[in-house]
Amino acid sequence: MSNASAGNAAAPIFDADALTGQTQGLVTASIAWFHTHWLQILIAVAIGATIVIALHSARRFAGRLAARDPDGRAGWFSIIGRALVRTNNFFILMLSIKLVVGYAGAPDQIGTTVNFLWTIASVFQAAIWVREIVLGAIEHRTQAQNYQGEALLSAMGLIRLLVTFALFAIALVVVLDNLGVNVTGLVAGLGVGGIAIGLAAQGIFADLFAALAIIFDRPFRRGDKVQYDQTLGVIEGIGLKSTRIRSFGGEIRIISNRQLLDKEIQNISNRDHIRVTLTIGVAYETPPDTLERVPQMLREVFEEAGGTVARASFESFGASSLDFVVQFDVPGDDWPTAHATRDKAMVGVIRRFAAEKISIPYPTQTTYTAAPDGTLVMPYAQVQPVQIDRSLAS
Incomplete structure (x- = not known):
């Protein structure tokens, strides 16, 4: 083994001396900064304390806004209020420090440390806000549409887990990238893992996303x-x-x-009427003048029965009848009521046609057969005249 290889193998992964030196440098710079800028530091602390108090007051106001509507039924104001309640104290502290550190003339070591902590606080706080808004929107939609039950609770639990994992994974990648870490391998690993999980449970995820589509598309x-x-x-x-x-x-x-x-x-829950179509045939022997009046007859009969006639007209020449078509609407979406109206109207048609001497034919068919000698055999028995025995009569 070469000396270079031995040196590389012996090199420590974590350099404690370097960390100690950086910490001592930060402490020394902070002491020198305080001695030279103590007045600006006191003013910055006062301003920072005021910002912290204001942010805490805003969070309490958001909590009262969310408390008025704990179930999130009121809308987006309540959802945003519930999200702002989840603002953590570390983010509030770092926000106030970030706003005043420039005024106090902080050295580079302190500025770098503040930027590092501010990046972590802001990215993860943004992930928390987005998670609460997304979940609040889903819960608001499900409650507004009266989706309930154990299955919905299970779905919301799984949705919360997936949303939380996705957002915090993205937040971790963003933080590491801002700190100068090469995240290409991490992103590739997360992508491969996500693809593997998606392929393994594609049926479950397909049904889950379909359930979400039902909730949102309604x-x-x-x-x-x-x-x-x-x-x-x-x-x-x-x-x-x-x-x-x-x-x-x-x-x-x-x-x-x-x-x-x-x-x-x-x-079919929200329709305002049910349309029924009937075909009614009349005999070919019906006089033309009577045929002209049939549509008006049908309209009158169906309107008396409680329907609204959309169309009553001569439709076609049938095999055994002249066919008329009636389309009528019954208000509401109750099929039993529509059937009762139809039955009443059909009986009314029979009565009206009977009064007008209009016959409703039915399909008939006559079959003729032939004897061996070719003569036709009548389909009915030949009636012979009755012979009366006069002697018996007397």
């Missing part, structure tokens, strides 16, 4: 009546991974949030 909420594919029911719960729907048949259908958002969802 396609539906608990209690809404929705329809997708062949499922029609009421939303009973929106969980971390899946949504539970109570179908009108009584069973609970469970579908993952990601798959649910990939479908076309019809939210």
Whole structure:
């Protein structure tokens, strides 16, 4: 082994002598600075104390603002107030020192130390503020939309963990970068680790982000009546991974949030009317003058039943009838009420057509067969005249 290699191997990782020398230099510079600038230092301390008191007063005011609305329902003022309450004393102290250290003419050693501590305090305090605002916004949205339950608490716990980890990881990288540390390897390691975790739990994260999309985009909420594919029911719960729907048949259908958002969802809770379409046929033997009056008849019958007629018109020439189409609206979103209105109107149509001598035909078909000699066989029995025995009659 060479002497150079031996020297490198023997070099200590942590140089205690260098640290002791820097500390002694800082103390010496501070003593000399105090002797020469004692008046400026006292004034700076007074100004700094005033700034600290003002910042503490502002934090207490933010605490009172947040206390008026502990659940965050009032909006952004309450959310910002809850974030400002999390301002720590170390940040307040470093902010006041940073504002007055230049006035006191501090030496370079003290200025460098203040900048170092200020960087740490400001970056991590910013991370805390951003975390509280993000989480407060999510909680405000979930509470405003009445999303509740154990699943939501679990989702918020996981969201809080992910947001906290991401923001403080970014804050650590920013602090190290400002201190002159090469963070390229650290950033690469965090990126690889994040990719590995994302690939391992991509299904869970996909459903989690879909749940957040439901919360923020609000396609539906608990209690809404929705329809997708062949499922029609009421939303009973929106969980971390899946949504539970109570179908009108009584069973609970469970579908993952990601798959649910990939479908076309019809939210039928807030519609103001139900439109029903009926096709009604009349016989071809109906006189043309009567046919002209049929749309008006249908309109009158359906309006008397409680519907609002959107269209009543001659639609087409059917195989066995002349077809008329009626589209009518029933106020509200209650299907039983719409069905009752439809039934009442259909009975009214039968009564009105009976009064007008209009027949409603039904499809009929007559089948003819042939005998071996080619003659047609009638589909009905040939009726023979009845012979009366006169002798029996007498």
